[in-house]
Amino acid sequence: MTQHRGAGDRAPLSRQRILRAAVALADETGAEAFSMRRLAQELGVVPMALYKHVAGKDELLDGMVDVVVGDIAPPEPGAPWKTAVRQQILAARDVLLRHRWAASVIESRPGPTPAVLGHLDSVIGTFRDGGLSADLTHHAMHALGTRLLGFSPELFATGGAEPSPGEAGEAAAKAAAAAYPRVAEIAAAAAHDAGSTVGGGCDDLFEFVFALDLLLDGIERLHGQGWSSSRTP
Known part of the structure; x- marks a missing residue:
């Protein structure tokens, strides 16, 4: 500064x-x-x-x-609910990427702040104005979790030890792949992003949007079926 x-x-x-x-x-x-x-x-x-x-x-x-959180852009007026929710969440992600410390601070607070409550209230309003029931909206908010604020828990922890260089590192990698072959298979299939939060692993934006669209598609399908938690076995 x-x-x-x-x-x-x-x-x-x-x-x-x-x-x-x-x-x-x-x-x-x-x-x-x-x-x-x-x-x-x-x-x-x-x-x-x-x-x-x-x-x-x-x-x-x-x-x-x-x-x-107050800098998160609102969705375009008149957008369908699914598009609007997607816009709100990706706008939140854009803001959180500019302030990479914010996710851990948000999680550390004992309760939601006024701006966080305002953002959640806006997303809930988008669902409800789109015709979703309060019941489905409640469960959709749970399913989306911290993605509502632009971040999500990662599958693999970050900040771990770097692999050892040379033959020792290669031997360790081969031993790990032999011990956990399915993990190695999936890791090898991933698209890589040098700036990834998962330590040189997956393309963060792709994974975030993939999960978001998967959830929104499922919520849309349940809404179309008239889903109610009272009828869920």
Whole structure:
């Protein structure tokens, strides 16, 4: 980030200015290295000045989430419900990709923030205005899970140890493939994306959209059948 400005040319401190600066700092440092002291330095104020606008780090994190989620673009007016939900979720993913720390912070909060509730309320409204029952909408929201906010749990953990180079690494890879042949088969069949969140594995966007479309197609089919949870065995 740029050097903070001197006292003579600083904009007045406000809650919104603090939150926007906090989001920018988290974009630069990640959530783990983020601190109130570092934020105060970036803003050119003493840390206590922040507490006139936010009660503490928890309130600051909630506000940061609301800034990020508040940037999710709404769907096109008049779009069919399935198209509109897809647009809302992919817009959320686009925002979360610009703020890669945000997914873990959203999951860490004890409850949904106002902007998160507003986004969920909008998606629910899209389903209901499209004619889906409250019952089916309830279960659809559960099925979509965190995809509603643009991210999803990955099958394989990230950040694991890099494979050993040379013959030792090749031998280890062959041993793993022999022990888990079906996993190796599927891994070899995957399209690869160097920037993938699954560690040099699958194409993240393709996998996200594939699962999203699979779920939306299923929800559409159940809606067409007049599905009700009370009639499910």
